[in-house]
Amino acid sequence: AQTKETSCPHGTTIEVSQLFYNTPARKKFLKGDGTESSHITQVVTQHALAHPQIHFTLINNGRKVIDVLPTDQHLYRIAELFGAELAKELVQVDTDYGDYRLEGFISSPVYTRSSRSAQYCYVNQRFVRDKVILHSTQQGYSHLLPKGQHPAIYLFLSMDPKLFDVNVHPAKAEVRFAFQQEVHRFVSGSVKDSLSGSKKLSLPSMDQSENRFYTTSQSRQTDHRVGPASNYSEGQSSARLSSAMKLIYKDSAACSVDLESTRLRSPQVEIFHEKPSAVSNLIYSEFEPLGQLDRSFILMQGKPGILVVDQHIAHERVLYDRFKKAAENKKIEVQQLLFPLTMEYSPSEVELLVRHKDSLSELGLELELFGKNEFLLRTVPAILKNNDKEEIMREIVDMLPAQKHEEALHEKFEEILIMMSCRNAIKVNMSLNLDQIRKLISDLQETEMPYTCPHGRPIALLYDIDSILKKFLRK
Structure with missing residues (x-):
């Protein structure tokens, strides 16, 4: 069939089928259903985190694996994808220096993981597994972390596209910076400064009347609602012991x-x-x-x-x-x-x-x-x-x-x-x-x-x- 351009207004559904029609040999190298499903979930999570203004839904065998509403704040998207308890342990990062700008969130030193599974780094909105960024982030924590433990990080690094090369990995998962040491110092310094003056973030009520979330016609039709505010707020404080107790x-x-x-x-x-x-x-x-x-x-x-x-x-x-x-x-x-x-x-x-x-x-x-x-x-x-x-x-x-x-x-x-x-x-x-x-x-x-x-x-x-x-x- 002839390929031609066409418009895609809001609400357009794109269906992809017969993925291996032209490359049947690749199908033989697929792993088990569970492994491939986890890879797909990871890819959707990466894109959902990078674009909080877009409504993402992932359905696997009739079950909704991911269903995140559009929002104008990254913190809410993190809370929906990774849980409100983790989001409450995050510290905001927002620094810039010369051609570089770093935004996002990192966990306080008391919240750690034994793996890097909660580490998401982006360069100009592109998800990357870059050794320079990961090492500089770890160094920013200095000696605040137990040995073998890793923080949760959600960082977005922005710079002039001329300052890095994305064509160093088949899947574009790695980049090469023109000035690696400069980037390393900037990221590690930003993390260290953010931690030294850190105040953990609170998650206010996700009230749509306050325009916390964007609402699309599609989300209204499918009745995708945000959960009650109590899911994200600190909750009512409990009754305290009498102050008269000695x-x-x-x-x-x-x-x-x-x-x-x-x-x-x-x-x-x-x-x-x-x-x-x-x-x-x-x-x-x-x-x-x-x-x-x-x-x-x-x-x-x-x-x-x-x-x-x-x-x-x-x-x-x-x-x-x-x-x-x-x-x-x-x-x-x-x-x-x-x-x-x-x-x-x-x-x-x-x-x-x-x-x-x-x-x-x-x-x-x-x-x-x-x-x-x-x-x-x-x-x-x-x-x-x-x-x-x-x-x-x-x-x-x-x-x-x-x-x-x-x-x-x-x-x-x-x-x-x-x-x-x-x-x-x-x-x-x-x-x-x-x-x-x-x-x-x-x-x-x-x-x-x-x-x-x-x-x-x-x-x-x-x-x-x-x-x-x-x-x-x-x-």
């Missing part, structure tokens, strides 16, 4: 709870199975310390519920922020060793230390070459005064990059700061009184990221009051 142990010394002596033995007591939630937007000062649990965790009470804080990683976050600021301002407090420590290294390690000697000095580690393969350690950061200095130096040598590349050096020195903070932080099985607990929580509240440790682990878990009341059949 805080337990308010004026007494900290009460340590011995786990071994408080095991639940009565069959009439129901074990609390509710899963606590990692916090990312609570104000610690709104909670009152009660004491310690197993001399390792701090228990706090507030209107939202019971907060459990890991004392070791909380102090680690405090020390890391303090040490990092001092290093950036070159004002690290150092301790002069009464007797310099002599340490012997292999030739390759000596080369590393010589190469990075000045940088280590900025961290308070003053080294002097002594003989062929020996160094004298004359000063250490005051934070390490009670630690095994030789063992720490061994760890530092293992962390040093082989080349004095600026980005690699910065990343390794971040790891060194984290290691030194971890070594000097309050340990588990260490008793704290209420004054010490209050001081730690106050210092934690002043840090840039008070909800995760430098390794990315959550610092506090919340057992919310709603779940507790339900367990006691009070709701």
Whole structure:
């Protein structure tokens, strides 16, 4: 049949059949129905996310797999495709620099995935799996994520089409940037800046009367309605405990709870199975310390519920922020060793230390070459005064990059700061009184990221009051 152009007004239905008529060999290489269906769903999801103003419907064997109404806001499209709970954990990104503009949303550090399945990156509205963008995004989170965990990202990078090439992959799934390092720095910096000043987004009611969604004649005819506003809003706050209740142990010394002596033995007591939630937007000062649990965790009470804080990683976050600021301002407090420590290294390690000697000095580690393969350690950061200095130096040598590349050096020195903070932080099985607990929580509240440790682990878990009341059949 002759091919010719034709108009396609709104409401036009395009049907494609006999996909493999001209290439029957390709049909033999198809995988199972489930696998191919998942691929189709993924492709439709990618396009639906890139074009929120379009109504997408995917039907498979009579079942609606995707049915998203048109909207003028990406956040609502994300909520429909991936769930409102995920959308509530997102932080907005909106930056531009020169020829580049980056928009979209990324998850707060407390929301992670074990795979990259929730990562969607677009360049000029084209979905790509680009290593530069993915790596720069991960680097933007720095040490906020646990090892092996990945954030949810929905990012849209815009630039002049002349600055990248799409013809480097058969499926156009990869691009090549003219200035890769420039793009890498821009994306990682944008992610880092967005996280440092982040406030999690709330999902207001999707009220059509407020023009939250576009309404098409087709959507009205097929009776595709948006769900009730309660599906996306925070919901009504639950009844709180009486404000007249006195805080337990308010004026007494900290009460340590011995786990071994408080095991639940009565069959009439129901074990609390509710899963606590990692916090990312609570104000610690709104909670009152009660004491310690197993001399390792701090228990706090507030209107939202019971907060459990890991004392070791909380102090680690405090020390890391303090040490990092001092290093950036070159004002690290150092301790002069009464007797310099002599340490012997292999030739390759000596080369590393010589190469990075000045940088280590900025961290308070003053080294002097002594003989062929020996160094004298004359000063250490005051934070390490009670630690095994030789063992720490061994760890530092293992962390040093082989080349004095600026980005690699910065990343390794971040790891060194984290290691030194971890070594000097309050340990588990260490008793704290209420004054010490209050001081730690106050210092934690002043840090840039008070909800995760430098390794990315959550610092506090919340057992919310709603779940507790339900367990006691009070709701």
